[in-house]
Amino acid sequence: MNAESIRRRLQARPFVSFEVRMTNGDVIQIRHPENAWLVGSRLYIHDPTADAESICSLLHIARINMLQAA
16 A cells, blocks of 8 residues: 555545555554554554554555545
């Protein structure tokens, strides 16, 4: 996955929630832009509901899906 395409999604206004699908099948949702940080070739994601963090290599992001508004 391209860092610039992720950066555009995180900086979009209005922000639209999206999910990151990894090559191993994991799916991580980003519901707020302040819960994800793009640093170099990694995407750091914090899930406040589970108080958990994920570190995703951009090489292993298979796809990004936009989530519909609730």
